[in-house]
Amino acid sequence: MKNLISMRDLSADKILQLLALAESLEKDPTQLDLSRRVMAAVFYEASTRTRMSFESAMKRLGGEVIAMVGTSGTSVEKGETLADTTKVIARYSDIIVIRHPLEGAARYVSEQVSIPVVNAGDGANQHPTQSLLDLYTIQKAQGTLEGLKLALVGDLKYGRTVHSLAYALAQFNPEFFFVSPKSLSMPIHILNDLSRMGVKFKEKTKLNKIVDDIDIMYVTRIQRERFPDREEYEKVKNAYIITADLLKNAKDNLKVMHPLPRVNEITTDVDSTKYAYYFDQAENGIYMRQAILATLLGEVK
Amino acid sequence: MMKVMKVDAIRNGTVIDHIPAGRVQRVLAILKPRGTDVVMMGMNFSSKAMRKKDIIKIEGRELNQHEVNSIALIAPDAKVSIIRDFNVTQKFKVEVPEVIEGLVLCPNPKCITNAEPMLTRFALVEANGSKLSCQYCERVFSTDEMDHV
Numbered sequence: 001m002k003n004l005i006s007m008r009d010l011s012a013d014k015i016l017q018l019l020a021l022a023e024s025l026e027k028d029p030t031q032l033d034l035s036r037r038v039m040a041a042v043f044y045e046a047s048t049r050t051r052m053s054f055e056s057a058m059k060r061l062g063g064e065v066i067a068m069v070g071t072s073g074t075s076v077e078k079g080e081t082l083a084d085t086t087k088v089i090a091r092y093s094d095i096i097v098i099r100h101p102l103e104g105a106a107r108y109v110s111e112q113v114s115i116p117v118v119n120a121g122d123g124a125n126q127h128p129t130q131s132l133l134d135l136y137t138i139q140k141a142q143g144t145l146e147g148l149k150l151a152l153v154g155d156l157k158y159g160r161t162v163h164s165l166a167y168a169l170a171q172f173n174p175e176f177f178f179v180s181p182k183s184l185s186m187p188i189h190i191l192n193d194l195s196r197m198g199v200k201f202k203e204k205t206k207l208n209k210i211v212d213d214i215d216i217m218y219v220t221r222i223q224r225e226r227f228p229d230r231e232e233y234e235k236v237k238n239a240y241i242i243t244a245d246l247l248k249n250a251k252d253n254l255k256v257m258h259p260l261p262r263v264n265e266i267t268t269d270v271d272s273t274k275y276a277y278y279f280d281q282a283e284n285g286i287y288m289r290q291a292i293l294a295t296l297l298g299e300v301k
Numbered sequence: 302m303m304k305v306m307k308v309d310a311i312r313n314g315t316v317i318d319h320i321p322a323g324r325v326q327r328v329l330a331i332l333k334p335r336g337t338d339v340v341m342m343g344m345n346f347s348s349k350a351m352r353k354k355d356i357i358k359i360e361g362r363e364l365n366q367h368e369v370n371s372i373a374l375i376a377p378d379a380k381v382s383i384i385r386d387f388n389v390t391q392k393f394k395v396e397v398p399e400v401i402e403g404l405v406l407c408p409n410p411k412c413i414t415n416a417e418p419m420l421t422r423f424a425l426v427e428a429n430g431s432k433l434s435c436q437y438c439e440r441v442f443s444t445d446e447m448d449h450v
Contacts, residue, residue: 101411108414
């Protein structure tokens, strides 16, 4: 594995290898030493959380970090091409982690430079480290990825995270409930793909009837700007708010996940229940990103 | 009865037949004949298989399979004959290549290929070339909605 650009490039075997390494690094972070290795965080748009997670992952393995955050005041503003900018940064570092608003940017950069490239989000396209940390989180919470019942809740139309997660889990025999307002439902081409892969799923507009039946509830934010008129937004916004009361008869092993930041879609009274797992999910991102960085830097036998 | 030729036969060169009617100019735009090439263009000829078809004859230039494949997306059933001294010496059909590089533009305005000085690259989704997937933004498009470079 030279780069991590898209979940489409990863076989089930490779995914399981990365999960196993993340688990091993969580138990014993001293087994690897990335000192004198430099990670360049090249962020064409702000994403504090993802960048800090990568930086922490690298630093906790002893590595160094350099960063470009936003394009203001950089050579990009002077009109430099993406190819030139990253070719120069590749001379300063051992691995590039790139976030870019345009789709396919990370793939293009990986073709331009000779060091490994990690896609930390390319517009609405891919965010494979998020998908992998979600898989790691699910496996850690449930002990397996196989045969789980999952509800994906919220904005399923524009949510890159849930699309990617649906595909990534498809090879592990899941049963999905896609819960969203009609206007934000899972795109038809994704449903078609899942049917072709033999994946079981049901589309729902209400959450309450399925809550007691699921192992994982993956919640995403419904953004007001997705709605053409304010009235429609007001109508649906409260239908997908997760409260401790909603979860009162949930299965013991249910875990609630959220890529964060949340606004009001999970109330804070859920935080102190055994179901809350979103902060663990954020922490898991560190171990997963360590596994990815170490693998691409050739530090794993 | 003597057969009447609507277009002069060529001595040496290439004939591209069975182009869908109305697409001859787009085919020529892709093949980009040199300024001095003698080119004959026929439109709306009657055809048993296609009812109406377009045809191109290029005098003095032999196209190779690679050049011809570049028209496959808009003339998938085209047949190519290489002519030497008024005789057909070689015949082949166009084939849609597995990877289509630098030929069509990605319709996704947020695709990196529309922002950087770079070639586009698409893979076939349907074997006949009716659907292509962008190797950068990973979206799938039907060929009808795509513009040529």
